[in-house]
Amino acid sequence: MSRGFDSGAAAPAENDIVLRVDSLSKSYPGVRAVQDVSFACRRGEVHALLGENGAGKSTLIKILSGAVERDTGSITLDGQPIAPASPIEAQRAGISTIFQELNIITSLSSVENIFLGREHVWFGTVDRRRMRREAQGLLDSIGAHIDLDTPVKRLSIAEQQLLEIAKALAVSAKIVIMDEPTAALSEAEVVLLFAVIRKLSGSGVTVIYVSHRLEEIFQICDRATVLKDGRFIKTVNVDEVDRVGLVRLMVGRDFDAFFGAAAPASQNTVLDVYGLQAPGVSDVSFSINAGEVVGLAGLVGAGRTELAMALFGAAPRQHARFCLNGREISPNSPRDAIAAGIAFLPEDRKHQGLVLDLPMRFNMSLVVLGRLLRFGLLRLAEERRVVSNLARRLAISAPDLEVPVRRLSGGNQQKVVLAKWLASAFDLIILDEPTRGVDVGAKVEIYTLIHEIAKAGKAVLLISSELPEVIGVSHRILAMKNGRLVAEFGAGPTEEMVMEAIAG
Amino acid sequence: MTMSLIAKDKPAPTISERHVRRSALALFLERYGILLVFMALFIAASVASPHFLSAGNLLNVARQVAIIGVLSVGMTFVILTGGIDLSVGSVLAVAALCAAALKSYPSVVVLVAVLLLGAACGLVNGTIVTRGRVQPFITTLGTMTILIGLGLTASGGEPILGAPKSLVFLGRGQFAGVPVQAILFAIVAALAGLLLKITRFGRHVYAVGGNEEASRLSGVSVDRVKVMVYMIAGVLAALGGLIMAEHLNVGEANLGKGLELDAIAAVVVGGTSLSGGRGGVGGTVIGVLLIGVLNNLLNLLDVPAYTQLVLKGCIIISAVLIQERVSRKA
Numbered sequence: 001m002s003r004g005f006d007s008g009a010a011a012p013a014e015n016d017i018v019l020r021v022d023s024l025s026k027s028y029p030g031v032r033a034v035q036d037v038s039f040a041c042r043r044g045e046v047h048a049l050l051g052e053n054g055a056g057k058s059t060l061i062k063i064l065s066g067a068v069e070r071d072t073g074s075i076t077l078d079g080q081p082i083a084p085a086s087p088i089e090a091q092r093a094g095i096s097t098i099f100q101e102l103n104i105i106t107s108l109s110s111v112e113n114i115f116l117g118r119e120h121v122w123f124g125t126v127d128r129r130r131m132r133r134e135a136q137g138l139l140d141s142i143g144a145h146i147d148l149d150t151p152v153k154r155l156s157i158a159e160q161q162l163l164e165i166a167k168a169l170a171v172s173a174k175i176v177i178m179d180e181p182t183a184a185l186s187e188a189e190v191v192l193l194f195a196v197i198r199k200l201s202g203s204g205v206t207v208i209y210v211s212h213r214l215e216e217i218f219q220i221c222d223r224a225t226v227l228k229d230g231r232f233i234k235t236v237n238v239d240e241v242d243r244v245g246l247v248r249l250m251v252g253r254d255f256d257a258f259f260g261a262a263a264p265a266s267q268n269t270v271l272d273v274y275g276l277q278a279p280g281v282s283d284v285s286f287s288i289n290a291g292e293v294v295g296l297a298g299l300v301g302a303g304r305t306e307l308a309m310a311l312f313g314a315a316p317r318q319h320a321r322f323c324l325n326g327r328e329i330s331p332n333s334p335r336d337a338i339a340a341g342i343a344f345l346p347e348d349r350k351h352q353g354l355v356l357d358l359p360m361r362f363n364m365s366l367v368v369l370g371r372l373l374r375f376g377l378l379r380l381a382e383e384r385r386v387v388s389n390l391a392r393r394l395a396i397s398a399p400d401l402e403v404p405v406r407r408l409s410g411g412n413q414q415k416v417v418l419a420k421w422l423a424s425a426f427d428l429i430i431l432d433e434p435t436r437g438v439d440v441g442a443k444v445e446i447y448t449l450i451h452e453i454a455k456a457g458k459a460v461l462l463i464s465s466e467l468p469e470v471i472g473v474s475h476r477i478l479a480m481k482n483g484r485l486v487a488e489f490g491a492g493p494t495e496e497m498v499m500e501a502i503a504g
Numbered sequence: 505m506t507m508s509l510i511a512k513d514k515p516a517p518t519i520s521e522r523h524v525r526r527s528a529l530a531l532f533l534e535r536y537g538i539l540l541v542f543m544a545l546f547i548a549a550s551v552a553s554p555h556f557l558s559a560g561n562l563l564n565v566a567r568q569v570a571i572i573g574v575l576s577v578g579m580t581f582v583i584l585t586g587g588i589d590l591s592v593g594s595v596l597a598v599a600a601l602c603a604a605a606l607k608s609y610p611s612v613v614v615l616v617a618v619l620l621l622g623a624a625c626g627l628v629n630g631t632i633v634t635r636g637r638v639q640p641f642i643t644t645l646g647t648m649t650i651l652i653g654l655g656l657t658a659s660g661g662e663p664i665l666g667a668p669k670s671l672v673f674l675g676r677g678q679f680a681g682v683p684v685q686a687i688l689f690a691i692v693a694a695l696a697g698l699l700l701k702i703t704r705f706g707r708h709v710y711a712v713g714g715n716e717e718a719s720r721l722s723g724v725s726v727d728r729v730k731v732m733v734y735m736i737a738g739v740l741a742a743l744g745g746l747i748m749a750e751h752l753n754v755g756e757a758n759l760g761k762g763l764e765l766d767a768i769a770a771v772v773v774g775g776t777s778l779s780g781g782r783g784g785v786g787g788t789v790i791g792v793l794l795i796g797v798l799n800n801l802l803n804l805l806d807v808p809a810y811t812q813l814v815l816k817g818c819i820i821i822s823a824v825l826i827q828e829r830v831s832r833k834a
Contacts (some may be wrong), residue, residue: 055532067599294696312721314720333720333725334720334721334722335723335724335725338722338723346718346721350720351715351717352717353720353721354715354718355711355718356714358710358711358714362710362711364705364721365707366711367722369708370705373704376703377702377703378707386700394616420722479625
């Protein structure tokens, strides 16, 4: 079962097509998710699938991975037509998919996860030794160092992802589809993942790579297929296009106006932090003026989220002390912080930002319910008015206010979280990865909104792992490392300068 | 279905008329699927037994379901936050004992004492769940056992005969021919429904049940909400105990045995999700009525008591299954 990987394998032949998709279409009631899409992947290439949310990437992946049935069209794998009716069938045919929500069962061991459903059986009992040996072989072959004795629930997301890759190899996958694999990884982990991807492709496995992060496409992909509104636009060689060209293909719009323009900030200090100590944060001092967007750059684990949590009164144990609008406060709960005038958009909207099963209306009014009370009762008409105004202002597309937010796209979900805070009266808003997992179009809208918030005289603290974003949107940039602020930049430093400060 | 939220300049993903109509139907069935099941059972019952539709019988059903109904309303709050309260049956029993023991006191004293007792039990449950971070199932399993033990100790294992005469209308009274018990259930359910729908606390209950962390980061005092729901469940269980003591004219430590499970069944049949955040009192009322009508019908049809249990279990499961199917299909 286990396969050796020879990193010096021959480069894939130009025309060695392993997967061919022909005139694939899939409609949902009212939506033609994928229309007449054709493209092909070569053996051993890393092939990017690009497009805004709603462009049809997810549907296409779901069809290829057997999770969704196509309406028309054909899929050919190694010359054989296939029609996977379930993820298992797709895996057997040679297509393994690593979704964003990993398919790892944390109560099982690493080895059990890799061989789940295909345990080696020896006289009716599971052959643990053989499975363990082969699992080790698979992990070694992709250069992944995972201690097989560590309980899976203590592995990082990155390590769990590597387990999934090993799982794919255990079934001799020809195609490995990765959906936003770096969304939850630190920079260092991304480097590791890319090394693994290169090994995979070097050994003849084709990787279909979906990501919103354009830099990654240029780092790791050979070719890219762009989709828009469910249709095939173009397949390009990555080394023949640039960022601007790709974005133009994806959105039909230019990159220049991407981050929007910031208005000048005022001189009135809103937030003044001096020598702040909190779990994971030491001796941090900085200030933000009204109308100012301050970017906070740093690697994952540098303490950015911890700093945000401390300011928002959400950090465990220790209570931070700092000045907001000249008044010293020490919020010991988010409730305190909100009352003091702080808003916080957390990094994980599904787990921290939204109540997914509740209607959009409930989610958007959650913070301002107190303001909607009269004689202790909610004014529902007023609530509907406030919420629908916000929905219109943020151009949230939803059938109505009662739709559970679970059914909205990532971009629209993020706008609901933003709307929740915009409804409240805050002086400082902390945005933790506000554009994570949202498409290019929604990103532009969120940038515009950040500028609008600043223009209205609020202070904005923007945390983002995407350096171009931090640099493009902020007035000033703080670099954080190991829980401390290590550098500060005015407008427009280069990515290299910031990277040097946070990683050097 | 309005389409008022379509983006200004950027075209929203088009949602066809058909799609909208389908999801409206889905929404309807999701919300009212159990109502359809109940209506079907109601019609079947009227056909199966000529006595079923008589006013006397229906009022009898209304009285029979009242106590379990009051318990179920309280249970709905707890389950909506993602918790569970196994102690309501024993709170009911201890409250009944308390009422019987206080039979010579003025009605106000009895009422206040009994309801405070219920609130205190809820406070203990809620505090252990929030401060002690003990799972609700275990917490309330423990307090359930403790309460039965305390009840048995205090009463010496014997029933305490009698109940306050001044409050006897709660258990046996009628108003315009309708049992006061049933009226109480209706009032409790209506107030609870309003509490959930049009107060901040109600919203917080749903938010906490749907996503605790997101609620906390939105400024909801999660612990306070949780303690409150257990207190509501406790107070309503105590009210149930008072009604039962007045109805039976006796208090006994084992009076509430199994009632917590009946209440949970009614809540779940009524469409409230055990994982929290979804459902409501309306569904619970229908769940209570459904189980009540079913019991009544089986009695009218002279089905033996043992067989009734089997049928009841099957029908609880089927009701939930049908709901699931219906709402998923649409």
